[in-house]
Amino acid sequence: MEKSTYSTLVIDSSELAQYAGSPYRVPTVFAKTGEEGKAALLDSNRKFAAIFINPVLTKPGFLQTIALAHKHRPGVPLFVLYDQKDPLSVQEMTRLAIAKAIKKPLTDEIIQKNISEEVFNYHPNQEGIEATQTEDAEFVPIATADLLGGVPSFFDIYVRLPSGRHVKILDARDTLSPQRTLTYLEKGVPHFYLKKEAQKRCLTYCTILSHSLISNPDISYEIKYSESLNQGEALIDTIRKQGLQEESFDSIFEFLSNIHILTRKLNVSQEQAVQVFLANAHAYDHAVSTTIVAALLTSPLKIESTRAFETVGIASFLHDIALYQLLPHLQTHDESKMTEEEKNQYRNHPIASAEMVSQFQNVDTTTRQAIAQHHERRNNKGFPGKIPPSEINRVAEIVGLSDEFVRILENSKRVPGMNSLQEMERNIFDGFSFPVIEAFRSIFMKP
Numbered sequence: 001m002e003k004s005t006y007s008t009l010v011i012d013s014s015e016l017a018q019y020a021g022s023p024y025r026v027p028t029v030f031a032k033t034g035e036e037g038k039a040a041l042l043d044s045n046r047k048f049a050a051i052f053i054n055p056v057l058t059k060p061g062f063l064q065t066i067a068l069a070h071k072h073r074p075g076v077p078l079f080v081l082y083d084q085k086d087p088l089s090v091q092e093m094t095r096l097a098i099a100k101a102i103k104k105p106l107t108d109e110i111i112q113k114n115i116s117e118e119v120f121n122y123h124p125n126q127e128g129i130e131a132t133q134t135e136d137a138e139f140v141p142i143a144t145a146d147l148l149g150g151v152p153s154f155f156d157i158y159v160r161l162p163s164g165r166h167v168k169i170l171d172a173r174d175t176l177s178p179q180r181t182l183t184y185l186e187k188g189v190p191h192f193y194l195k196k197e198a199q200k201r202c203l204t205y206c207t208i209l210s211h212s213l214i215s216n217p218d219i220s221y222e223i224k225y226s227e228s229l230n231q232g233e234a235l236i237d238t239i240r241k242q243g244l245q246e247e248s249f250d251s252i253f254e255f256l257s258n259i260h261i262l263t264r265k266l267n268v269s270q271e272q273a274v275q276v277f278l279a280n281a282h283a284y285d286h287a288v289s290t291t292i293v294a295a296l297l298t299s300p301l302k303i304e305s306t307r308a309f310e311t312v313g314i315a316s317f318l319h320d321i322a323l324y325q326l327l328p329h330l331q332t333h334d335e336s337k338m339t340e341e342e343k344n345q346y347r348n349h350p351i352a353s354a355e356m357v358s359q360f361q362n363v364d365t366t367t368r369q370a371i372a373q374h375h376e377r378r379n380n381k382g383f384p385g386k387i388p389p390s391e392i393n394r395v396a397e398i399v400g401l402s403d404e405f406v407r408i409l410e411n412s413k414r415v416p417g418m419n420s421l422q423e424m425e426r427n428i429f430d431g432f433s434f435p436v437i438e439a440f441r442s443i444f445m446k447p
């Protein structure tokens with residue numbers, strides 16, 4: 001049998017194995033990473049009848065991938081996949097022009113229910129299907145056969161008359177039946193058209209959403225998590241400019257993209273404290289940045305077991321969780337603006353955070369201790385000052401040093417000419433043990 005030209009594209013970086021058991025009759029291209037997804041979307045030799053995306057994705061992340069799909073595959077129906085809960089509200093799906101959310105596993109049956117088989121049976125062999133497209137300021141061409149799947153279109157669809165005028169043949173939200181599409185193909189209409197403006201609106205919305213994602217109640221915790229890991233890339237760029245070697249990043253992204261699995265294990269997404277934390281963009285950004293720096297420090301400190309990795313990841317991600325229950329000015333770390341009573345509250349946030357975290361499932365003692373001690377310093381200048389310097393746990397030092405570095409990087413954006421590494425040498429190293437300082441130097445201060 002002749003191979004079908006159209007296939008589906010499934011971009012899913014998690015638990016892909018569940019697809020392996022059931023061979024697909026519908027031809028399908030699987031992308032196991034954001035990168036593979038991007039490559040497939042940009043590959044002009046492939047034709048996709050539909051694109052299925054699991055939004056828990058990094059490098060590029062979900063919103064970037066959606067934007068790539070709208071840009072390079074305009075008019076091809078998009079679907080999102082999810083494990084447990086609908087990842088997006090209906091309103092957000094409409095704005096992003098996503099046809100439907102589908103609960104995994106994705107099966108042949110589901111694909112066939114949503115996409116007419118005509119598209120898979122279609123073989124664009126003859127009659128100039130790749131006919132030259134006229135550049136147009138207002139319209140973007142799409143292959144007519146892309147619509148054979150019979151999925152409702154998010155866009156108004158036009159045809160171009162020989163005079164060069166465009167005539168609308170379908171209103172957004174309506175479906176062009178595969179039969180009608182076939183008729184157009186038989187008549188030798190190789191392209192339909194969308195308004196460029198409509199395409200641009202989608203792309204712009206992807207950008208807007210990526211900036212307001214954390215505080216958006218219509219977006220699932222999983223998407224927020226994986227998208228903020230992508231935003232961690234900005235921090236990595238900053239660090240890279242400090243001269244960090246490229247190879248240090250190799251394992252970091254994998255580590256980061258696994259953290260959402262770890263936090264899921266803790267079963268924390270329903271906890272009120274976690275909700276408050278997730279709704280606070282700065283808090284979230286700080287947590288992710290601290291986690292990235294801490295993860296970088298694990299390698300020179302020879303922290304290699306999965307368990308130890310998880311401890312560092314969870315402790316650095318949740319270290320300040322109770323801080324965000326306090327009044328906003330107590331979250332700034334500026335004690336000069338606090339009353340005595342407020343200062344006590346602020347200085348208690350490591351203990352309060354540890355207590356909060358100890359109520360989550362599967363949190364071990366080291367993680368709890370590390371959070372409780374993340375502001376303790378070996379020069380006795382830390383707080384709450386509950387333990388002698390020699391007893392500060394190693395993970396607490398990693399979280400503490402990472403936290404300080406991230407705060408200095410944040411400040412350096414506001415203070416022109418500030419040298420973050422000099423600042424670390426001058427004011428921070430003093431409070432930490434030699435191996436941890438050496439680890440930091442080996443990563444961030446290579447000659």
Ligand SMILES: [Fe+2]
Nearest residue numbers: 319320374375
């Ligand atoms: Fe803190």
Ligand SMILES: [Fe+2]
Nearest residue numbers: 286319320403
């Ligand atoms: Fe912090």
